[in-house]
Amino acid sequence: MTKKFTVTPWKVEGEIDYEKLIKEFGTEHITEKLLHRIEKHTKEPHYMLKRKIFFSHRDMNWILDEYEKGNKFFLYTGRGPSGHTHLGHLVPWIFTKWLQEKFEVELYFQMTDDEKFMYHPKLSVEEANKFAYDNALDVIALGFDQKKTFIFSDIDYAKTLYKQAIRVAKKLNFSTVKSVFGFTNDTNVGMIFFTSVQSVPAFLPSVMKGKNIPCLIPHAIDQDPHFRITRDIAPKLGYYKPAAIHCRFLPPLTGPHGKMSASATETAIYTTDSEEQVKHKIMKYAFSGGRDSVKEHREKGGNPDVDVSYQWLTFFEENDKKLEGVYHAYKNGDMLTGELKHILIEKINSFLKEHQKKKEQAKKVLDKYILKD
Amino acid sequence: MTKKFTVTPWKVEGEIDYEKLIKEFGTEHITEKLLHRIEKHTKEPHYMLKRKIFFSHRDMNWILDEYEKGNKFFLYTGRGPSGHTHLGHLVPWIFTKWLQEKFEVELYFQMTDDEKFMYHPKLSVEEANKFAYDNALDVIALGFDQKKTFIFSDIDYAKTLYKQAIRVAKKLNFSTVKSVFGFTNDTNVGMIFFTSVQSVPAFLPSVMKGKNIPCLIPHAIDQDPHFRITRDIAPKLGYYKPAAIHCRFLPPLTGPHGKMSASATETAIYTTDSEEQVKHKIMKYAFSGGRDSVKEHREKGGNPDVDVSYQWLTFFEENDKKLEGVYHAYKNGDMLTGELKHILIEKINSFLKEHQKKKEQAKKVLDKYILKD
Numbered sequence: 001m002t003k004k005f006t007v008t009p010w011k012v013e014g015e016i017d018y019e020k021l022i023k024e025f026g027t028e029h030i031t032e033k034l035l036h037r038i039e040k041h042t043k044e045p046h047y048m049l050k051r052k053i054f055f056s057h058r059d060m061n062w063i064l065d066e067y068e069k070g071n072k073f074f075l076y077t078g079r080g081p082s083g084h085t086h087l088g089h090l091v092p093w094i095f096t097k098w099l100q101e102k103f104e105v106e107l108y109f110q111m112t113d114d115e116k117f118m119y120h121p122k123l124s125v126e127e128a129n130k131f132a133y134d135n136a137l138d139v140i141a142l143g144f145d146q147k148k149t150f151i152f153s154d155i156d157y158a159k160t161l162y163k164q165a166i167r168v169a170k171k172l173n174f175s176t177v178k179s180v181f182g183f184t185n186d187t188n189v190g191m192i193f194f195t196s197v198q199s200v201p202a203f204l205p206s207v208m209k210g211k212n213i214p215c216l217i218p219h220a221i222d223q224d225p226h227f228r229i230t231r232d233i234a235p236k237l238g239y240y241k242p243a244a245i246h247c248r249f250l251p252p253l254t255g256p257h258g259k260m261s262a263s264a265t266e267t268a269i270y271t272t273d274s275e276e277q278v279k280h281k282i283m284k285y286a287f288s289g290g291r292d293s294v295k296e297h298r299e300k301g302g303n304p305d306v307d308v309s310y311q312w313l314t315f316f317e318e319n320d321k322k323l324e325g326v327y328h329a330y331k332n333g334d335m336l337t338g339e340l341k342h343i344l345i346e347k348i349n350s351f352l353k354e355h356q357k358k359k360e361q362a363k364k365v366l367d368k369y370i371l372k373d
Numbered sequence: 374m375t376k377k378f379t380v381t382p383w384k385v386e387g388e389i390d391y392e393k394l395i396k397e398f399g400t401e402h403i404t405e406k407l408l409h410r411i412e413k414h415t416k417e418p419h420y421m422l423k424r425k426i427f428f429s430h431r432d433m434n435w436i437l438d439e440y441e442k443g444n445k446f447f448l449y450t451g452r453g454p455s456g457h458t459h460l461g462h463l464v465p466w467i468f469t470k471w472l473q474e475k476f477e478v479e480l481y482f483q484m485t486d487d488e489k490f491m492y493h494p495k496l497s498v499e500e501a502n503k504f505a506y507d508n509a510l511d512v513i514a515l516g517f518d519q520k521k522t523f524i525f526s527d528i529d530y531a532k533t534l535y536k537q538a539i540r541v542a543k544k545l546n547f548s549t550v551k552s553v554f555g556f557t558n559d560t561n562v563g564m565i566f567f568t569s570v571q572s573v574p575a576f577l578p579s580v581m582k583g584k585n586i587p588c589l590i591p592h593a594i595d596q597d598p599h600f601r602i603t604r605d606i607a608p609k610l611g612y613y614k615p616a617a618i619h620c621r622f623l624p625p626l627t628g629p630h631g632k633m634s635a636s637a638t639e640t641a642i643y644t645t646d647s648e649e650q651v652k653h654k655i656m657k658y659a660f661s662g663g664r665d666s667v668k669e670h671r672e673k674g675g676n677p678d679v680d681v682s683y684q685w686l687t688f689f690e691e692n693d694k695k696l697e698g699v700y701h702a703y704k705n706g707d708m709l710t711g712e713l714k715h716i717l718i719e720k721i722n723s724f725l726k727e728h729q730k731k732k733e734q735a736k737k738v739l740d741k742y743i744l745k746d
Contacts, residue, residue, distance in 0.1 A: 189566045
């Protein structure tokens with residue numbers, strides 16, 4: 001049976017076959033060899049690499065070739081600010097922060113408030129723009145280097161971005177965006193244009209510094225269609241094709257498949273949620289890999305591979321040994337679903353307590369991170 | 374026989390039937406009654422109105438209704454800066470300057486350097502942007518009120534414009550721009566988006582001043598498709614539909630039909646041309662309504678209605694009596710084509726001498742006219 005799934009920048013649905021995505025999108029696996037090559041520079045591996053949460057890439061070897069020649073890259077990632085930040089959004093940012101630290105490189109962080117406004121029928125310009133700065137606090141709270149991190153809202157940074165976006169747009173026709181994104185005659189002209197704006201940060205530092213600088217984009221795999229276009233056009237404008245490294249999606253609480261949606265508030269945990277909300281959501285909604293009865297569970301064991309609480313731990317519990325312990329205890333029936341859920345609740349709440357404190361502190365330094373025209 | 378002609382924002386060709394355009398575009402004639410109503414406020418009529426160079430409009434009566442109620446309008450017009458300004462471009466600007474003076478209103482003048490860059494394969498961002506400021510000097514040279522005139526380049530004013538353009542873009546789909554402009558799958562996504570940017574100045578002063586202000590757009594009829602879209606969308610954003618008043622095209626030197634093109638340098642006269650160039654172009658290229666021989670011309674007379682030199686005089690010779698004198702002398706054979714050409718050369722050269730002096734002076738005050746984010 002072929003399982004159907006959809007992965008586009010605006011829709012992720014179904015049971016995602018990541019192997020198939022690699023083939024369809026034409027990206028590459030992160031091999032053991034590549035892992036070792038990265039480790040040579042970072043000293044330690046990141047748990048998201050070891051666990052294949054980051055599972056795919058484009059041109060990572062070239063990025064390392066250049067780096068080894070002394071030609072440093074910069075990082076580029078972003079966020080579509082249509083609401084509050086949820087835990088799924090943090091996944092690539094946590095990894096990006098690690099890359100910044102280990103390679104000592106700059107990060108350009110794009111808030112696509114323009115696109116979110118144009119995509120969501122009921123979202124106003126003001127709301128999308130406000131979320132851009134709220135979400136920026138979540139980025140800063142993760143500990144990005146103030147001197148090396150440049151965050152910008154597409155709307156507020158338009159003077160700089162538009163001048164470059166029209167250079168991309170001139171080389172991109174409707175046929176291409178139609179086939180890459182599945183646009184139709186009903187698609188609004190802003191969405192048709194928008195990918196040009198998302199391409200800009202991949203070469204903007206090269207424009208600003210007057211020299212060609214390699215770019216590495218860590219991002220969730222659903223954004224790949226945008227960067228396929230960027231990779232096609234950047235060389236036509238005289239810049240390097242950006243490299244990319246791709247992560248899987250944090251599954252929604254309610255099931256092991258798909259992507260957590262910012263618009264389904266019950267199935268996602270937000271960085272703004274209280275301890276009580278976290279507890280309530282996980283207890284009520286987290287899809288269980290447990291058996292029908294305690295007796296059966298003790299006898300046959302649970303299934304951590306479909307249990308969402310366990311899956312979430314693989315994204316947020318850095319300690320391999322702890323994670324392994326949970327895996328076996330759950331699988332052999334020593335640990336019940338309720339206990340597993342409590343481990344996750346504890347983990348998330350202790351993370352969020354710290355995050356919320358840092359987010360509050362971030363308000364004081366927000367301005368120092370914002371890139372202005 | 375049906376004569377074929379094309380009028381789009383990017384192409385004007387063939388023998389234009391302006392009556393047919395009024396029907397096809399769905400605009401209205403400027404009637405005697407409307408002329409009188411305008412005269413009530415301006416005291417004197419403008420020769421371009423009397424001579425039906427401005428021949429069509431949308432909602433002029435509404436503009437006057439509002440004006441008479443004390444609700445002043447603002448003017449909006451623009452220029453696509455793909456090269457130097459030629460005399461054809463000056464036609465709507467001369468009339469706009471008169472409107473500003475008579476009604477004491479503000480003018481927003483858009484330089485669409487973004488669009489010209491995206492449309493012309495070989496034009497660079499820098500070139501289009503440079504022409505924007507060169508062309509702005511021609512605008513200023515015409516005598517627009519420094520306190521009431523706001524000129525901006527789309528590229529340099531993008532911070533303000535883009536935020537409003539995405540509001541338009543959200544309400545406009547590919548079907549519409551496809552049918553209005555004849556776009557295809559090969560059209561670049563920048564051109565598809567662009568009309569959103571051209572819509573913005575029609576309501577930007579309302580955004581800036583926080584109240585709904587009527588807008589009147591004097592422009593050559595080929596730009597009407599853009600403003601049909603603006604009129605459709607502005608009310609959806611809570612603003613008035615802009616009114617418009619439309620002029621014909623100054624014919625190319627080489628023939629009585631079509632529109633003078635900035636890219637066919639022999640058939641156009643630029644504001645940068647020297648006295649000698651003007652003389653040479655008119656003597657060599659100006660399409661003549663004269664007879665094959667002097668003898669025949671003296672006997673049967675010339676045809677001022679197809680003679681381009683005469684046609685040009687109708688655009689630039691303000692004095693009705695002088696113009697009438699030329700018309701009859703040429704028509705009854707008293708005046709030869711050479712003599713008529715010399716009258717035009719004299720007129721254009723004395724205009725350009727003054728214009729070039731004022732353009733030079735305009736450099737000193739350019740900055741005071743430019744609208745900045």
